[in-house]
Amino acid sequence: MDKKKITNMEVKRKNRNEVFRYICRKGMVSNPDISYELKLSLPTATQITKELIERGLVEEKGEMESTGGRKAKALAVSGSVGKAAGVDITKNHISLVLTELSGRILKYERIFLPYSTGDDYYLEVCRKLECFLEDCGCGRESILGIGISFPGIIDLDQELIADSHVLGVSALPFSAVSRFFPYPCHFLNDANAGAYAEGIQSEEMGRFFYLSLSNTVGGAVYSNGKLEQGRNFRCGEAGHMTVVPDGKVCYCGKYGCLDAYCSVKCLTDGRVEDFFDRLKHGEQEAAGLWKQYSSYLAIAVNNIHMVLDCDIVLGGYVGSSMGEYIRDVREKVSKRNTFAESSSFVRACSHKTGAAAFGASLKIVELFLEQV
Numbered sequence: 001m002d003k004k005k006i007t008n009m010e011v012k013r014k015n016r017n018e019v020f021r022y023i024c025r026k027g028m029v030s031n032p033d034i035s036y037e038l039k040l041s042l043p044t045a046t047q048i049t050k051e052l053i054e055r056g057l058v059e060e061k062g063e064m065e066s067t068g069g070r071k072a073k074a075l076a077v078s079g080s081v082g083k084a085a086g087v088d089i090t091k092n093h094i095s096l097v098l099t100e101l102s103g104r105i106l107k108y109e110r111i112f113l114p115y116s117t118g119d120d121y122y123l124e125v126c127r128k129l130e131c132f133l134e135d136c137g138c139g140r141e142s143i144l145g146i147g148i149s150f151p152g153i154i155d156l157d158q159e160l161i162a163d164s165h166v167l168g169v170s171a172l173p174f175s176a177v178s179r180f181f182p183y184p185c186h187f188l189n190d191a192n193a194g195a196y197a198e199g200i201q202s203e204e205m206g207r208f209f210y211l212s213l214s215n216t217v218g219g220a221v222y223s224n225g226k227l228e229q230g231r232n233f234r235c236g237e238a239g240h241m242t243v244v245p246d247g248k249v250c251y252c253g254k255y256g257c258l259d260a261y262c263s264v265k266c267l268t269d270g271r272v273e274d275f276f277d278r279l280k281h282g283e284q285e286a287a288g289l290w291k292q293y294s295s296y297l298a299i300a301v302n303n304i305h306m307v308l309d310c311d312i313v314l315g316g317y318v319g320s321s322m323g324e325y326i327r328d329v330r331e332k333v334s335k336r337n338t339f340a341e342s343s344s345f346v347r348a349c350s351h352k353t354g355a356a357a358f359g360a361s362l363k364i365v366e367l368f369l370e371q372v
Helices: 002-026 031-038 042-054 119-135 174-178 190-199 272-280 284-308 316-321 323-336 355-369
Strands: 058-063 073-077 083-089 093-099 105-112 143-150 153-155 160-164 169-173 185-189 207-213 217-223 226-228 311-315 346-348
Touching: 002 031, 002 042, 002 073, 002 355, 031 042, 042 058, 083 119, 083 190, 083 355, 093 119, 093 355, 105 119, 105 355, 143 190, 143 355, 153 185, 160 174, 169 174, 174 185, 185 190, 185 355, 190 207, 190 217, 190 226, 190 311, 190 355, 207 284, 207 316, 272 284, 272 316, 272 323, 284 311, 284 323, 311 316, 323 346
Parallel strands: 083 143, 143 185, 207 311, 311 346
Antiparallel strands: 058 073, 083 093, 093 105, 153 160, 160 169, 207 217, 217 226
């Protein structure tokens, strides 16, 4: 009897969660919509939305357009539920995002702020965030939490930033950062955050590898709504895959790592968008750099695909900016691919601006949704 009771409670909770997620995703729905799309009886859908309204999570927004019969009540997420903030910390900038439960970005801002160790830096990040939220008209009580993205290894078990070469920090406890913010904080690796932004809202991609091509090269495995972390939280660290035995020295001290051949610094010391503009206008130096870069990138992409047999999403600064030049990577991957398959499994990221900050905010959204 107890087992049946627990099972019924779990089913009820699962249905309630799916209904709320559906409302978040669609924005404005009716009970008949919910019943049809989620294959629930109309009385069950109505009872669930009634409960969500009583909990202050959903509110009525008038009536839907008539389809010939009686107009159904329009339901939407309550405006008082709250919003999620995302912060992406890099060597020279911070990116800030404010996101609704639906995943819609309300505001994005990138601010020049070179990283430095010490309290003053985090106090300034917090001050910038508060100004950002104030400009959005958000009080502290409306913020569900902030997701904070760092470039480096994030150890969720020990709750610390285990190592970030680009920032020059190691064994930095989460608490040493979160104490500066008056909100619940959740920490993510930047590549994981980018993958989360790419995958969490997609209804099509069950599993993919996200290859982040920025000042450093990182990666993440996204599978059916979850990030695969690995035993030591290093799953997806493709930047330290060997592509050239005894090749160029990597910042890690080893030789021939992908990072030494495919970080954005291999193309330009400036804005990567400017590099692709030069490439588009036929500049020979840019063409030579891209030919070499795309060749090494194709090796890595083909290797990853051979191991994981899934789509490869190119993100980071390069993936966001390459545009039509992804065809060069696809052609080179096809030549290396053992199987006679289309190289359409290689694609550029969908979220091209502030992906890590956005993904970090979506993690806060997901943590909230899991509790509904």
